[in-house]
Amino acid sequence: MCWSGGKxxxxxxxxxxRQDRWDIRALLTTVTRDYDxxxxxxxRRTLLHQQAESLGLPLHEVFITPRADNSKxxxxxxxxxxxxxxxxxxxxxxxxxxxxxxxxxxxxxxGLIDMECVFPIWQRDTTELATTFIDNGFGGITTCVDxxxxxxxxxxxxxxxxxxxxxxxxxxxxxxxxxxxxxxxDGPIFQDSIPFSIGEKVERDSFLFCDLVSV
Numbered sequence: 001m002c003w004s005g006g007k008x009x010x011x012x013x014x015x016x017x018r019q020d021r022w023d024i025r026a027l028l029t030t031v032t033r034d035y036d037x038x039x040x041x042x043x044r045r046t047l048l049h050q051q052a053e054s055l056g057l058p059l060h061e062v063f064i065t066p067r068a069d070n071s072k073x074x075x076x077x078x079x080x081x082x083x084x085x086x087x088x089x090x091x092x093x094x095x096x097x098x099x100x101x102x103x104x105x106x107x108x109x110x111g112l113i114d115m116e117c118v119f120p121i122w123q124r125d126t127t128e129l130a131t132t133f134i135d136n137g138f139g140g141i142t143t144c145v146d147x148x149x150x151x152x153x154x155x156x157x158x159x160x161x162x163x164x165x166x167x168x169x170x171x172x173x174x175x176x177x178x179x180x181x182x183x184x185x186d187g188p189i190f191q192d193s194i195p196f197s198i199g200e201k202v203e204r205d206s207f208l209f210c211d212l213v214s215v
Contacts (some may be wrong), residue, residue, distance in 0.1 A: 001057075001093045003027035005038050005048055006182040007133055007140050007159065008095030008121065008174060013055070014136075014189050015120040016093060022118075025089050026058045028080060030073070033063045041181040042144050042209040047196060050214065054190040060084070078113050085115060093118040097126060097176045130164055130173040139186030139193065145208050149179045156198050156210030183212055 001016070001024055003009050016022045029048060030039040037044055045061070052059035062080045064073055081092065092110060096103055096119055107117050121129060133140065140159040145151075149171055157163050159182060164173055171179045185194040199211030 001027050002095070003029045003051075003059075004041055004095065004181070005029065005043050005051055005184065006041055006095075006143075007130075007138070007184055008097065008176075010138060010140070010184040010187060010189060011129060011133055012093055012095040012120040014187070016118075017189065019120075022091075022093075024057060025087075026060050026084065027052055027055070028060045028062060028077075028084075028092070030062045030064060030076075032066055034066050039064065040144065041183065042204075042207075043183045043212060044214060046214040047183065047185075047194060047212060050194045051184070051190075054192050054194060056191060074109055077109070081110075081113055081115060085113060089115070091116050091118050093120055095119075095121060097121055097129070097174060098123055099176065126172050126174040126176055127164075130159075131161075134160055134164075137187055138184060140182045140184045141210075141212070142180045143183050143210055143212060144181040146179050147203070147206070147208050150208075152201060152208060154180065155201060155208045 001013055016024060031045060032039045038048055049059065060080055062076045064076050092115055094106055094117060103119065110117050142155050142157045142159065145155045167173060175181065185196060195215040196212045197215055199213045201208060201210045
């Protein structure tokens, strides 16, 4: 499972487990080495490790440098996946919903190492998905927003019905166009809720981030 720690990854893992068809062997997460955080989401590795422990799944971290280009990212992913393929893993799941170019890119890259992609929530209505997330007891908080599309009040914000109602019409309810990223700390896929406190909000690399501190 390609695991970002956020809402779409969580919904995808939940869907895979509900299908009772897949044997989930591991989580695979891209981490920015210099920041010691989940890439793009800005979440500390300590919280990522707590997620994996609560999910009861092994975690494989793919380390990249800040501003790593696609070729370096692709090589790091291949290096992480090849040992898993040798252990018999033949599929990798992603939480993509409707970006066709991204889907095709993933299929091409995974095909190079003889692995197949699975997209558990592909082409699901994003308003329905966001509502399903909330109504089924998932707890999530936004950790990164694009300030060109959302304001500071939307970062470090609990993902609930009030949050959905506050989104501009131009913003996808699941943030599928990169409007926001999240961290999931509770829900039906976790054995225990993950405690944290809200840290400072900062602007970095043209995004607004809210730091989450492990408790």
